[in-house]
Amino acid sequence: MRHAARPIRNAHAAALLLAVALGGCATTRPLAADGSAAVESGPVDGASIGIASYYAHQHDGRRTASGERYDTRSMTAAHRTLPFGTRVRVTNLNNGRHAVVRINDRGPFRKGRIIDLSYAAARKLGLIGPGVARVRIDVL
Numbered sequence: 001m002r003h004a005a006r007p008i009r010n011a012h013a014a015a016l017l018l019a020v021a022l023g024g025c026a027t028t029r030p031l032a033a034d035g036s037a038a039v040e041s042g043p044v045d046g047a048s049i050g051i052a053s054y055y056a057h058q059h060d061g062r063r064t065a066s067g068e069r070y071d072t073r074s075m076t077a078a079h080r081t082l083p084f085g086t087r088v089r090v091t092n093l094n095n096g097r098h099a100v101v102r103i104n105d106r107g108p109f110r111k112g113r114i115i116d117l118s119y120a121a122a123r124k125l126g127l128i129g130p131g132v133a134r135v136r137i138d139v140l
Contacts, residue, residue: 050114052090052135054122064105072119078105079115082139090115091136092125099124100140 060072066084070076082088082103091098099121108116115137117127127133 047136047138048114049093049134049136051112051132052092052115052117052122052125052127053108053110053113053132054117054119054127057119065107066104068104070105070118074118075099075101075121075124076104076118077101077115077121078107079103079137080106080108087140088115089138089140090117090121090125091138092127093134093136094130095126095133097125 055070055072055078057072059070062070064070064076064078077088077090079086079088084104086103087100088103089098089100099117101117101121105116108114113132115135117125119128122128125133125135
């Protein structure tokens with residue numbers, strides 16, 4: 001009886017090894033509307049580059065994931081993984097404008113975006129007309 005269980009253990013071990021090996025090859029990078037990578041590898045200094053958008057006025061006064069209320073006039077932003085309170089410099093790569101914002105919410109949840117900016121930050125960066133822009137994010 002001991003020998004009958006051994007092939008099953010070997011099969012489980014082989015399946016686990018295969019899953020781990022193939023998992024390393026998988027990619028979950030979001031794609032932009034044009035099919036290009038929305039989040040490109042950052043330069044050596046750890047910056048990230050991708051597409052930014054901004055919150056509409058309809059969210060003004062609503063609670064963010066951090067518990068504070070969203071204020072269209074504040075220099076804040078939503079990011080999927082950075083800790084609340086993290087300050088980042090966001091640079092619009094289309095026009096060179098930059099702004100420092102504080103992360104106070106989670107998102108963006110729209111495919112292909114890496115940061116959602118408050119209206120004030122978007123205005124400073126020149127995003128209000130186009131609605132989105134390619135940006136660089138540097139953690140301060």
